[in-house]
Amino acid sequence: MKILLVEDDLATREEVSDLLETLGHHTVDSDCAEEALQYIRSDGSADLILFDLNMPGTSGLDMIREVRHTSTQSISTMPAICMTGSRDAHSVVELLKTGITDFLFKPLRLADLKSSLQKVESEISRVRAQESQAAALNDKLNEKDKLLEELSLELSESQTESVLCLAYAAEYKDLGTGAHLRRISKYAERMAELLGWSEERCSSIALAAPLHDVGKIGIPDTVLNKTGTLTSREFNCLKSHTTLGAEILSASKSPVMRLGAKIAHYHHENYDGTGYPSGLVGSQIPIEAMITAIVDVYDALRTSRPYKEAMDHASAIDTMCNGDERTDVSKFHPELLKTFLHNHHDFGEIYRKNTVADVPPIMLSAVAH
Ligand SMILES: [Fe+2]
Numbered sequence: 398m399k400i401l402l403v404e405d406d407l408a409t410r411e412e413v414s415d416l417l418e419t420l421g422h423h424t425v426d427s428d429c430a431e432e433a434l435q436y437i438r439s440d441g442s443a444d445l446i447l448f449d450l451n452m453p454g455t456s457g458l459d460m461i462r463e464v465r466h467t468s469t470q471s472i473s474t475m476p477a478i479c480m481t482g483s484r485d486a487h488s489v490v491e492l493l494k495t496g497i498t499d500f501l502f503k504p505l506r507l508a509d510l511k512s513s514l515q516k517v518e519s520e521i522s523r524v525r526a527q528e529s530q531a532a533a534l535n536d537k538l539n540e541k542d543k544l545l546e547e548l549s550l551e552l553s554e555s556q557t558e559s560v561l562c563l564a565y566a567a568e569y570k571d572l573g574t575g576a577h578l579r580r581i582s583k584y585a586e587r588m589a590e591l592l593g594w595s596e597e598r599c600s601s602i603a604l605a606a607p608l609h610d611v612g613k614i615g616i617p618d619t620v621l622n623k624t625g626t627l628t629s630r631e632f633n634c635l636k637s638h639t640t641l642g643a644e645i646l647s648a649s650k651s652p653v654m655r656l657g658a659k660i661a662h663y664h665h666e667n668y669d670g671t672g673y674p675s676g677l678v679g680s681q682i683p684i685e686a687m688i689t690a691i692v693d694v695y696d697a698l699r700t701s702r703p704y705k706e707a708m709d710h711a712s713a714i715d716t717m718c719n720g721d722e723r724t725d726v727s728k729f730h731p732e733l734l735k736t737f738l739h740n741h742h743d744f745g746e747i748y749r750k751n752t753v754a755d756v757p758p759i760m761l762s763a764v765a766h
């Protein structure tokens with residue numbers, strides 16, 4: 398052990414120091430409490446303080462009280478043995494209150510010193526064992542927490558992935574390539590960023606927006622891919638992809654899926670109340686659905702269909718600004734449209750970078766990043 402020996406009497410100090418060295422310990426000697434306290438404060442590394450009770454200046458009792466009040470735990474709990482020639486009961490009681498490990502009466506006997514030191518050593522190894530047990534337990538708890546976190550992330554990712562499979566299936570059924578969903582995710586996320594939403598909310602809409610047309614999985618191909626004008630019955634059938642999508646997604650407990658349900662339900666509502674399925678007006682329509690609606694229209698304008706050519710970015714933005722025979726700008730949320738138009742280059746870039754048809758379907762990361 399490294400022992401801080403505090404003894405004002407030189408002869409005793411040398412004698413005790415020799416004894417300790419003989420017993421295999423290393424000592425740091427000090428002839429007064431003040432010096433010992435300074436050593437502790439500046440370094441503090443000792444396994445034990447072996448100190449004389451009566452010293453000129455600060456007494457051993459006051460020194461040990463100061464040690465106990467130190468804010469550093471390794472110092473305030475340092476084992477201490479008091480050496481004293483006095484058998485004064487009051488001092489003994491006061492020393493006991495400071496939690497010292499043992500007393501040694503002068504003149505020191507080797508056997509007493511040895512047994513006191515053994516007491517301290519076994520106390521130190523008990524504390525160290527406890528500390529390493531606590532650290533091991535803590536490590537295990539941290540490991541379990543990490544595992545739980547990973548499992549719940551895996552679970553929610555696989556849940557999201559399964560529903561994205563469905564969204565891609567619906568997209569392929571609608572003669573899409575999958576690239577549209579990837580772009581919708583990125584457009585919606587960019588809109589959310591431009592609106593100053595939190596990172597978490599931006600990620601949620603990035604995951605949920607591609608689910609907007611998931612209900613098309615339940616619409617017959619004859620309706621979905623008809624090139625001619627739809628009969629009113631067929632149009633009603635097509636419109637039901639909104640409520641169908643909401644039904645599919647709202648069964649989930651995941652917040653992202655629930656947001657997806659909201660978007661699927663309301664992405665064909667119009668700001669002016671002319672949309673479907675509920676004819677909601679203005680702020681009655683969830684904002685995430687209105688964002689998806691705007692970016693979905695932009696993407697539809699950029700995409701060729703059997704019955705129409707694809708527009709370039711400038712023409713698509715012009716149409717979003719002024720409308721045409723198919724696009725009525727009063728259907729868009731005015732503030733969202735303003736945000737979209739002010740930052741239209743961002744959306745053009747997203748389109749440009751995400752036109753590859755063979756987007757690996759269902760890769761969550763492909764949609765999320
Ligand atoms: Fe739709």
Ligand SMILES: [Fe+2]
Nearest residue numbers: 577609610693
């Ligand atoms: Fe779409």
